[in-house]
Amino acid sequence: MTGKTVVITGASSGIGRQAATELADRGARIAVVGRHRARAEAVAAEVGGVAFIADFDRLDDVRTLADDLLFACDRIDVLANNAGGLVPTRTLTVDGHERTFQSNHLAPFLLTQLLLPRLIESGARVISTASVANRWARLRLDDLNWAQRPWLGGWGAYGTSKLETILFTEELARRTAGTGVSAYSFHPGFVATSFGHGSPLMALIALMSGGRYGISVEAGAVPLIELASTLDPGFPSGTYFDTLTGNGRRHRLAGDADLAAALWQRSAELVGCVPAR
Template sequence: MHGRTIVITGASSGVGRAAAIALAERGAHIAVVGRNSERTHAVAARVGGAPFVADFDSLDEVRALAASLLARYPRIDALANNAGGLVSKRGRSADGLDRALQHNHLAPFLLTNLLLPRLVENGARVISTASVANRFAHLDLNDLQFERRAWLGGWQEYATVKLETILFIRELARRTARTGLTAYSFHPGYVITSFGSDSAFKRFGEFVSRGSLGISPEQGAAPLVHLASVDDVGAPSGTYFDGLTPNGRTHRLASDDAVAARLWEESAALVGV
C-alpha cells in the first residue's frame, strides 16, 4: 500500500486507531481524524501520519476538515467513515440537529460529498462502519431527528442511523456507478472499546459477562483493513459486510432503492449540499 493515502475518521481510539496502525504497517499514509486533539496527535505520531482534529458536533468543523484534506492531498485512495457511536442522552448539535443523527450519518454524509470529486477522480474507495444493529431500526423519513419517538437510551436511534449508513453507501454506489469509485459498509462485531460507555445497558452486559463480552479493536478493525487494502473485495459496490462476509443480514429496507434515494435527498437538504 505504499503511496496510498487513507483518511480514517474516529481514528484516535478503538477500531479506527487499530485500523490506522494496521494500514500504516502495510505502507499507507494515514490521515488521522479525531475529536480529541491529544489522542489524535498521538495516533498520528504512532503511525507516521498526519493529525486532523474535528468535532462532528459541528458541521462547520466538518467543512473545514474537508477543505484541509483537499488542500493537503491531491490524491485520496480511501475514505473510512468510522466516527460515530451510541448517544445515550437525547440532545442537539451545534447546528441544532439531533446529535446521534449528525455524528453517525449527516457528518460523514457531508464529508463524503465534499471530498467526492477528489475521490471519484482517483477511483477511491469509501468505507463506512455500520452495525448488525441495523436490523432493529425504526426508520421514518418524516422524523429523521427522532422528535416523535421514544429515546430508549439511544439504542433505537443507533440502530436506525446504522441502517441509514447502509442505505447511504448503497445510494453512493448507485450514483457513482461506472466512475471507478467503490463503496462498502461493514459490521465490525461487538468490539470492546469506549463505545456506549455511558450506557447503563452496556455496563450491565459487561458486568454479567465479567468483561468477556466482545472482541478486540484489532479484530473489529479487520474488515475495515481488508476493504481498504484489497483491490477486489469480491462483491459489488454498495455491499454490506458482516465482518468479512459479504451480504450480511439487514433490515428489509436496506435494499430499497427508493428509500435510499429519498434518504440521500433529505440528508442533502439538512446539511446544505
C-alpha cells in the same frame, strides 16, 4: 498500500486506531481524523501520519475538515467513515440535529459529498462502519431527529443510523457507478471498546460479563483493514459486509433504492450541500 492515502475518521481510538496502525505498516499514508487533539496527534505520530481535528457534532468542523483534507491530499485512495457512536441521552447539536443522527450519518454524508470530486479523481474506495444493529432500525424520514418517539436509551436511533449508513453506501454506489469509486459498509462485530460509554445497558453487560465481552479491537478492525487494502472484495460496490461475509443480514428496508434516494436527498437538504432536486 504503499503510496496510497487513507483518511480514517474516528482514528484516535478503537478499530479506527488499529486500522490506522495496520494500514500504515502496509505502506499507506494515514490522515488521522479525531475530535480530541492530543489523542489524534499521538496516533498520527505513531503511524507517521497527519492529524486532522474535527468534532462531528459541529457541521462547520466537517466543512473545515474537508477543506483541510483537500489542501493536504493530492489524492485520497480510501475514505473510511468510521467515527460515531451511541448517545444514551437525547441531545441536539449546535446545528439543531439529534446527536446520533448527525455524528453517525449527516456528518459522514457531508464529508463524503465535499470530498467526492477528489474521490472520483482518485478512483477511491469509501468504507463506512455500520452495525448489525441496523436490523432493529425504525427509519422515518419525517422524524430523523427522534423528536416524536421514545428515546429508550438511544438504541433505536443508533440502529436506525446504521441502516442509514447502509442506505447511504448503496446510493453512493449507484451515483458513482462507472467513475472508479467503490463503496462498502460493514459490521465489525461486537467489539470490546469504549462504545456506549454512559449507557446503562452497556454498563450492565460489562458487569454481567466481568468486563469480558466482545471481540478484541484487533479482530474488529480486520474488516475495515481488508476492505481498504483488498483490490477486489469479490462483491459489487454498495455491498454490506457482516464482518468478512458479504451480503450480510440487513433490515428489510436495506436495498430499497427509492428510500435510499429519498434519504440522500433529505440529507443533502439538511446539510445544505447540494441543491434539492
